[in-house]
Amino acid sequence: MMDSNPPLLHHYGALLHHPSSLPSLESNQRCGGLVGNPKATRPNQFSWSEAFHIPLTKISEETCYGQFSTLREVMEEFAATMSKLARMLAGVLAENLGHRKEVIEDTCDESACFLRLNHYPAYPVSPEIHGLVPHTDSGFLTILCQDQVGGLQLMKDFKWVAVKPNEEALIVNIGDLFQAWSNDVYKSVEHRVMTNKMKRFSIAYFLCPSYDSLIGSCREPSMYKSSLLENTENKFEKISKIGHKVGLSRFLL
Ligand SMILES: O=C(O)CCC(=O)C(=O)O
Ligand SMILES: [Fe+2]
Numbered sequence: 001m002m003d004s005n006p007p008l009l010h011h012y013g014a015l016l017h018h019p020s021s022l023p024s025l026e027s028n029q030r031c032g033g034l035v036g037n038p039k040a041t042r043p044n045q046f047s048w049s050e051a052f053h054i055p056l057t058k059i060s061e062e063t064c065y066g067q068f069s070t071l072r073e074v075m076e077e078f079a080a081t082m083s084k085l086a087r088m089l090a091g092v093l094a095e096n097l098g099h100r101k102e103v104i105e106d107t108c109d110e111s112a113c114f115l116r117l118n119h120y121p122a123y124p125v126s127p128e129i130h131g132l133v134p135h136t137d138s139g140f141l142t143i144l145c146q147d148q149v150g151g152l153q154l155m156k157d158f159k160w161v162a163v164k165p166n167e168e169a170l171i172v173n174i175g176d177l178f179q180a181w182s183n184d185v186y187k188s189v190e191h192r193v194m195t196n197k198m199k200r201f202s203i204a205y206f207l208c209p210s211y212d213s214l215i216g217s218c219r220e221p222s223m224y225k226s227s228l229l230e231n232t233e234n235k236f237e238k239i240s241k242i243g244h245k246v247g248l249s250r251f252l253l
Pocket of ligand 1: 137202
């Protein structure tokens, strides 16, 4: 967790409490939608949530916002702020491993980065249902802004630990590809969202390597093979076929 300037979150309150009827997933497909789980056999393999998922390359396109065109400007501003912060943090983490911070600029151009506005409709608190199923984020770094409702948990020492809402803080997660790049010095943490009797909102900014970047470890002996990201198995294809993403295993040597 890191301290953030409280006005930042207040300024973006309109986004955090975005209308629950943002452009439907169907109309949002043009901007990149989420995929379900065709292999699910139990309710807790589904996520009780909907998401407005928008690549940075489309953030200025009015068609992505449907009737909520007033959100466009604040989305652009929010994405620019998060992008700067994510790059700065990832740069510091890269420098900590003895690399130039510019390696992040070289690897992660905006073409693969995206924002996701998550909405978790109210549901009785239950261990049987997830707001968002356990997962790790796939990219380099995620910056997450959550409201005051709570429900986010992360795996620590084989136990789920609640990440208490703090309106003065942002949550920063390492993603799978940063774990691979750092040769496991940084770990992508598993997390999930539980349901809540109040509706909940969060916004995530995902800093991701561009599809034409070579992903491999920055240290020897490397635990992960170097491969062009576009040649590795597509996580979305896998989710729609086998019900879960392939994650880091696709890079292991
Ligand atoms: O809503 C949250 O707190 C978590 C969201 C998340 O993990 C994601 O969008 O990948
Ligand atoms: Fe996540």
